[in-house]
Amino acid sequence: MSSTPRQALGNLAGLGVLLAIWVFYAVYFSPTQGWTFFLQLTVDGIILGSIYALIALGYSMVYGILKLLNFAHGDVAMIGAFIGFGVLTLLGGPLSPAIPVVALVACMFVVAMLGSGFLGLAIERFAYRPLRDAPRIAPLISALGVAFFLENSVLLLFGANYRNYDGYDLISYNGIHLGGSAGVFVSYLGVMVITGALLLMVGLVALVRWTRFGKAMRAVSFDREAAAMMGIDPDRVIATTFFVGSALGGAAGVMFGLVYSQIYYLVGFLAGLKGFTAAVVGGIGSIPGAMLGGLLVGLVESWAKGYLNGNVADLVVFGILIGVMLIRPQGLLGTPALQKV
Amino acid sequence: MKKVMVAAVFAVALAILAANALGSAKAPARASASSLATASVTCGKLRTIGMAAPITGPASDIGNQQVRWAKFFVKRWNASKANRNQKIKLVTGDTQLGVDTAFAVKVAQSFKSNSKLLAVVGPAGSQEVVASTTAYKAGGLGFVSGSASRTSLTDGHTDGNRRGYFYRTVPSDAAQGPTVANYMTKTLKWKRVYIIDDQETYSQGLADGVQKILNAKGVTTKRDSISQKDSDFSAAIAKIPSNYQGIYIPWQLAPQAQAFGQQLQAAGKGHIKLFGSDGLFAPGVWKIAGSYDSAFPYNPTDPVVKAYVKAHGGNGEFFGLPSYVAAQVDTLAVTKACKAGHGKTTRAAVRKQIAKTNIATTILGFRVGFKSSGEMKLPAAYGIYQIQKNGSFKRIG
Numbered sequence: 001m002s003s004t005p006r007q008a009l010g011n012l013a014g015l016g017v018l019l020a021i022w023v024f025y026a027v028y029f030s031p032t033q034g035w036t037f038f039l040q041l042t043v044d045g046i047i048l049g050s051i052y053a054l055i056a057l058g059y060s061m062v063y064g065i066l067k068l069l070n071f072a073h074g075d076v077a078m079i080g081a082f083i084g085f086g087v088l089t090l091l092g093g094p095l096s097p098a099i100p101v102v103a104l105v106a107c108m109f110v111v112a113m114l115g116s117g118f119l120g121l122a123i124e125r126f127a128y129r130p131l132r133d134a135p136r137i138a139p140l141i142s143a144l145g146v147a148f149f150l151e152n153s154v155l156l157l158f159g160a161n162y163r164n165y166d167g168y169d170l171i172s173y174n175g176i177h178l179g180g181s182a183g184v185f186v187s188y189l190g191v192m193v194i195t196g197a198l199l200l201m202v203g204l205v206a207l208v209r210w211t212r213f214g215k216a217m218r219a220v221s222f223d224r225e226a227a228a229m230m231g232i233d234p235d236r237v238i239a240t241t242f243f244v245g246s247a248l249g250g251a252a253g254v255m256f257g258l259v260y261s262q263i264y265y266l267v268g269f270l271a272g273l274k275g276f277t278a279a280v281v282g283g284i285g286s287i288p289g290a291m292l293g294g295l296l297v298g299l300v301e302s303w304a305k306g307y308l309n310g311n312v313a314d315l316v317v318f319g320i321l322i323g324v325m326l327i328r329p330q331g332l333l334g335t336p337a338l339q340k341v
Numbered sequence: 342m343k344k345v346m347v348a349a350v351f352a353v354a355l356a357i358l359a360a361n362a363l364g365s366a367k368a369p370a371r372a373s374a375s376s377l378a379t380a381s382v383t384c385g386k387l388r389t390i391g392m393a394a395p396i397t398g399p400a401s402d403i404g405n406q407q408v409r410w411a412k413f414f415v416k417r418w419n420a421s422k423a424n425r426n427q428k429i430k431l432v433t434g435d436t437q438l439g440v441d442t443a444f445a446v447k448v449a450q451s452f453k454s455n456s457k458l459l460a461v462v463g464p465a466g467s468q469e470v471v472a473s474t475t476a477y478k479a480g481g482l483g484f485v486s487g488s489a490s491r492t493s494l495t496d497g498h499t500d501g502n503r504r505g506y507f508y509r510t511v512p513s514d515a516a517q518g519p520t521v522a523n524y525m526t527k528t529l530k531w532k533r534v535y536i537i538d539d540q541e542t543y544s545q546g547l548a549d550g551v552q553k554i555l556n557a558k559g560v561t562t563k564r565d566s567i568s569q570k571d572s573d574f575s576a577a578i579a580k581i582p583s584n585y586q587g588i589y590i591p592w593q594l595a596p597q598a599q600a601f602g603q604q605l606q607a608a609g610k611g612h613i614k615l616f617g618s619d620g621l622f623a624p625g626v627w628k629i630a631g632s633y634d635s636a637f638p639y640n641p642t643d644p645v646v647k648a649y650v651k652a653h654g655g656n657g658e659f660f661g662l663p664s665y666v667a668a669q670v671d672t673l674a675v676t677k678a679c680k681a682g683h684g685k686t687t688r689a690a691v692r693k694q695i696a697k698t699n700i701a702t703t704i705l706g707f708r709v710g711f712k713s714s715g716e717m718k719l720p721a722a723y724g725i726y727q728i729q730k731n732g733s734f735k736r737i738g
Contacts, residue, residue, distance in 0.1 A: 037579060044575035160397035160437050162596035168607045187607045260572035261600035264399065270570065305576030310567050311540065
């Protein structure tokens with residue numbers, strides 16, 4: 001349900017104008033003027049936005065194929081963060097890793113993505129598939145139930161204690177200074193997160209556009225019954241979509257843990273809501289929309305914290321969600337749903 | 342689709358509202374306070390006191406220190422032959438400080454309903470004290486906190502009146518703020534200090550107090566705030582000018598301070614020193630070497646302190662130390678009330694005994710007794726500690 005290129009271009013142009021006005025104000029007229037501060041917040045926002053984008057992709061993929069808002073997705077990312085932490089602890093911890101750091105980080109991502117992916121499969125099989133032909137509100141309620149189930153399961157298993165990844169101790173406190181020592185600073189960990197998220201997104205786009213599975217996925221998304229008549233197994237495609245979306249959520253969870261250190265059983269709640277916001281802002285069901293929405297939400301949150309106050313950042317982010325719903329319910333890169341008659 | 346999307350947005354909005362409502366949950370309207378306060382309880386050989394502490398959650402490290410110190414007192418008390426007919430049972434309740442004050446209210450309500458329970462140690466956080474006061478008062482229970490230090494808790498009006506019910510074995514922030522500000526200006530010679538509160542009233546009160554004193558001394562200050570639920574501090578850190586010498590973080594969650602310190606270092610601003618408050622007195626959890634912290638006094642030469650340190654592998658866990666004294670206060674009050682009532686007592690009678698507390702020698706290093714406000718009678722100075730490379734806290738002032 002992506003928009004036509006002309007519509008998308010128009011939306012992006014409008015967004016560009018808004019952003020240009022904002023940049024002009026922030027740099028030249030805000031109380032905290034200057035390019036360095038603005039660019040530092042922008043870099044931080046891109047790092048945060050990359051994580052939101054990965055979460056948003058899970059929302060968008062599931063919605064695209066099933067028209068289901070999987071509110072448990074943020075908690076799947078939380079489980080991914082806990083799996084990653086478990087691997088980190090098992091392999092010696094951040095201060096004395098038992099294997100080379102690169103291998104350790106790779107293990108954390110692979111195991112967390114597989115674990116989250118299989119969790120996604122299980123959720124689809126037991127919580128959503130039985131409700132596939134039920135009224136649309138039923139799977140929505142089921143999704144909320146799964147979210148609470150996951151949160152409370154982690155609470156029961158691991159307690160409410162915070163776990164600290166100590167990601168900077170593991171990887172490095174160093175980074176790149178852009179524009180000298182007083183300029184913009186990007187930590188190597190931040191670079192890793194942006195690059196990792198970008199690679200995963202490119203991989204996903206390639207999967208959807210250029211593989212048989214991607215073609216099947218698009219077919220099921222377009223018309224599940226017709227796809228089934230063409231020999232595609234919709235159940236299998238939907239399950240695989242859940243696996244891929246949840247695996248991306250798991251990767252986002254590990255990235256979150258590495259960059260922001262603290263994880264606990266409710267960490268997926270707000271991150272999931274932000275991911276959902278990103279998916280809606282970008283145009284839920286649209287993969288490029290989810291990426292764009294994620295980046296936008298991350299940037300807006302970072303700018304709001306920097307130029308306004310940490311107290312109002314969430315207000316601004318969710319205010320944008322409401323604004324988009326009122327002005328353009330299909331999101332920036334989505335198209336209005338056609339009503340079949 | 343539009344309808345479903347709009348419904349979903351409303352569902353999200355409702356979820357946020359519900360989460361906020363839970364966060365500020367108040368205790369239900371007071372029940373029959375007088376009946377619970379004056380209900381006769383048979384003391385028997387085993388008397389029950391409650392302990393409200395964050396056993397799990399982001400502040401669990403300090404909460405468990407409090408529980409271990411309180412249990413240490415109970416163990417010593419029960420081990421004494423003189424107390425074989427007046428033993429104490431400590432019932433714990435998990436308040437999950439930093440997650441939601443509603444947990445503290447639930448604990449207070451369960452203590453209120455426990456007819457055998459005669460007094461309470463805790464809760465730990467000032468916001469928890471405020472949230473659960475109604476329930477404790479409704480149950481007629483006296484509660485003695487070993488860490489809730491917000492000044493206004495005992496003024497009788499700002500955060501509600503809990504006089505005759507609430508007592509504390511820590512000095513208030515009115516003592517902590519000046520100690521911190523003086524150390525910053527006189528010893529560290531800081532001229533520029535960045536202050537970040539965590540939006541909780543404990544934190545805001547301390548931040549306000551320290552900022553006021555620093556400004557009066559000609560120190561340049563800037564103020565910001567973060568939420569206890571924040572993990573991403575990059576924007577807050579970007580706002581801190583590199584030429585500032587210190588950042589004052591009177592927070593309650595040590596893991597959050599640790600994450601903040603790591604992100605500060607990763608942003609290339611590790612040269613700016615952190616200065617925390619007693620809420621961050623968590624060796625091994627907040628471990629950014631070189632950071633400073635203020636915490637309440639204690640007597641390191643006291644045999645009880647030495648015994649605890651020895652029993653815990655050299656780890657003093659001193660944040661929990663005032664909870665030992667709080668348990669001591671409750672236990673002595675219950676014992677006296679039971680004796681006065683010839684084997685029977687009431688919660689109201691126990692509260693009267695708490696108010697009359699007069700313990701000549703305590704591990705805090707001074708006599709403990711209470712004013713009518715609930716504050717300790719004797720003034721006590723806060724100590725200043727510095728975090729060492731191995732994560733331990735060393736007293737330096």
